[in-house]
Amino acid sequence: MTSRAKNPWPDDDVILYDGVCVFCSRWVRIVAARDVKRRFRFTAIQSGYGTRLAQAFGINPEDPDTNAVVHGGEAFFKSDAALTVLSNLPGWSWVRVLYAVPKPLRDAMYGLVARNRYRIFGKYEECFVPDAEMRARVME
Template sequence: MSKWPDDDVILYDGVCIFCSRWVRFVAQRDTAKRFRFTPIQSVYGAGLARTFGIDPEDPDTNAVVHGGKAFLKSDAALTVLSHLPGWSWVRALFAVPKPLRDLVYSLIARNRYRIFGKYDACFVPDADLRTRVIE
């Protein structure tokens, strides 16, 4: 896995409604404010994406840098959730074979705009969340 100098950074598709809801979901439950966020459409986010082999023009995954390593697809989602208060139980889902987890993840990711919709521009977070966004 590739290294990145910043830790606990979640890379997401800023125009994807589902992805933006994911960011808000995490931010509301992350009482320690451990995670920060970067849209793939930002300069910082695009650089992070390219480092981990994600095409910023056609992202098919979110990612999280945790412990100096990048986690993609279902590993990213489970890693984030497992570090939120009250969500440590999701660690048990790592027992599900990765190809199966990633198959489900990819199915949703490929169809996210059709299912959930898309913003015309990156969503603008409220003032509290804005302090945790890296652009």
């Protein structure tokens, strides 16, 4: 899997995340709180929609090693996904400077956190349940 792929997916501005990962679920809540234009929508990889999206991009839904975002007709993975999302939030455009960090280094750091996310941050028994306001932005 490369850091980007042309989007064979019909929806745009969709963030795919691991819904049982405490860190990943908090990431989604942070993005939702700062996304005042309500641009991004969210789907847990454990949902039917999320599983189909993951499979379309070659991500193993049983053992995901990355989050992903479909944005501007492309799919972004690993550190590119995080930077793409953050750089499109109000007040966060400064993170674009992090693209200057060599991608292998960014993705190595991303991979280190991804491999150890359950051990470091914990794991839910089931996907977290969003509140009513955020539920309208969740794709299942």
